[in-house]
Amino acid sequence: MQFINDDSSVTFDANAATVKFAGTLRLPNAKAYEGLSALLLDAATKVTAPVLCLDVRELLFLNSSGITTLSLFVINTRNKGKPRLKVLGAQGVAWQHKSLSNFKKLWADLELVLS
Amino acid sequence: MMSERVYGQYDLIPDELVPEAYLEVTVQPIDLTTHWKRTSLLADMMAGYVASAFRGGHRFRESPVYNAVSTVMQELVENAAKFSRQRDAQARLRLRHFDRVLQIQVQNDVTPATAAVFETHVKGLLAAKDLDGVYVKTMEGRRLGDQQSGIGLLLMIKDYPVKLAVRLAPKSPECTVVTVRAHYFLEEA
Numbered sequence: 001m002q003f004i005n006d007d008s009s010v011t012f013d014a015n016a017a018t019v020k021f022a023g024t025l026r027l028p029n030a031k032a033y034e035g036l037s038a039l040l041l042d043a044a045t046k047v048t049a050p051v052l053c054l055d056v057r058e059l060l061f062l063n064s065s066g067i068t069t070l071s072l073f074v075i076n077t078r079n080k081g082k083p084r085l086k087v088l089g090a091q092g093v094a095w096q097h098k099s100l101s102n103f104k105k106l107w108a109d110l111e112l113v114l115s
Numbered sequence: 116m117m118s119e120r121v122y123g124q125y126d127l128i129p130d131e132l133v134p135e136a137y138l139e140v141t142v143q144p145i146d147l148t149t150h151w152k153r154t155s156l157l158a159d160m161m162a163g164y165v166a167s168a169f170r171g172g173h174r175f176r177e178s179p180v181y182n183a184v185s186t187v188m189q190e191l192v193e194n195a196a197k198f199s200r201q202r203d204a205q206a207r208l209r210l211r212h213f214d215r216v217l218q219i220q221v222q223n224d225v226t227p228a229t230a231a232v233f234e235t236h237v238k239g240l241l242a243a244k245d246l247d248g249v250y251v252k253t254m255e256g257r258r259l260g261d262q263q264s265g266i267g268l269l270l271m272i273k274d275y276p277v278k279l280a281v282r283l284a285p286k287s288p289e290c291t292v293v294t295v296r297a298h299y300f301l302e303e304a
Contacts (some may be wrong), residue, residue: 006152024123026155026189028148051283060182061155063189064267094182098274105251 003039008059010036017049021059033069040073043082050085054099057090057115067099071106078107086111087114096105116285117227121231121239127298129209129217136212138164144199147192154196155299158188165217173282174220174286177218180301187297190267191221198233200224200290217299222292230283230291237268237281246273276300 001012008023019040027033027075034093044052054070056062087103089096091114104110138161147153166181175181176243188208195206207230224303225233243249250273272279278298 007155018287024155026151026193028151028193061186061189063186063193064265064270067270068254068257070265072258075254075258092177093178095186096181097182099270102247102250104273105247106254 001039001042003036007019010039010047012039012041012043013049014046016038017047017051018053018054018055019043020057021054021061024061025059026061029065030068033065036066037069037073038088040070041076044073044080045078046064049081050083051086051111052077053086053088055088056096057088059096060064061094062099067102068091070102074103074106074110078109084109086113091115116288118207118233119282119284120239121280122234123296124298125280125282125294125296127278127280127296128130128213128216134211134213136164136168136210138210140208141205141271142208144196144204147196147206151196152193154165154189157192157208158185161185161188161219162210164210165212168212173260173271183241183275184219187271187277187299188219190271191219191297194267194295195221195223198223198229198293200226200229215301215303217297219297219299220294222294224286224290225293226289227285227291229295233293234281234283237279240268241279249273256270271297276302 004012008025009019012019087100088101091097099113100112104112162181162185163175165184166175166178168181172176179249198207204224209220250269271277280296282294285290
């Protein structure tokens with residue numbers, strides 16, 4: 001399962017229970033992010049492991065529409081109660097170390113690892 | 116016609132102060148909405164103009180300041196692209212670099228109705244005591260179908276060392292000039 005455009009790729013690896021993001025995601029609005037939302041919801045439904053990992057370490061840029069998309073996914077998963085979410089970020093990427101902690105404000109049980 | 120309104124520390128840096136670096140770009144917002152990739156090209160170019168002063172060669176793109184300034188610039192450019200008044204309007208992007216402070220300015224023309232919505236949004240953000248609470252409330256509202264509340268400016272002042280200021284200057288009964296200034300206090304380069 002993939003969401004790919006010219007500047008980015010998002011791939012769900014069911015065996016690793018991981019959605020891996022790479023590149024730059026700066027799409028114009030929520031509608032443009034619908035494909036990504038669908039991928040995330042599908043991954044959360046299909047993953048058999050108790051924890052779904054969102055690995056954004058190689059995502060160099062994400063605009064506020066993208067952060068909204070991920071935020072809504074966190075809320076949706078929180079409300080369903082499963083799977084638990086783990087977010088992997090890179091301390092050296094400014095937007096990640098500044099903004100990823102927002103997700104924990106939506107769901108305190110979300111695990112955030114900045115390396 | 117309403118009079119000019121200013122919010123935040125708009126004149127934090129006097130206009131007459133000569134910066135270490137200056138860059139100004141004028142674009143047509145329609146160019147950006149037609150080819151959205153241009154918003155990112157502009158943000159990256161203006162961030163690189165600053166970041167290359169701190170880290171030379173090709174490595175400036177790996178610096179925190181490049182990533183952070185590009186992210187802030189992107190949000191301001193996106194707003195100008197989305198909310199400008201006319202197809203033939205212009206948006207003016209300006210960057211002034213003073214030692215550890217960047218003044219990022221984006222100016223564009225909007226309708227009075229758009230200006231009124233933006234003014235309410237900015238006043239709310241600048242008056243908020245708990246920006247994390249605003250973020251949570253906004254996201255929970257979006258879940259319930261509220262499509263109006265963007266979080267670009269909110270994240271900018273909540274997550275980044277940015278002081279936001281806005282001036283709304285009516286130019287005619289049909290047009291208001293919106294100037295957004297983000298004063299970015301450089302931390303690590």
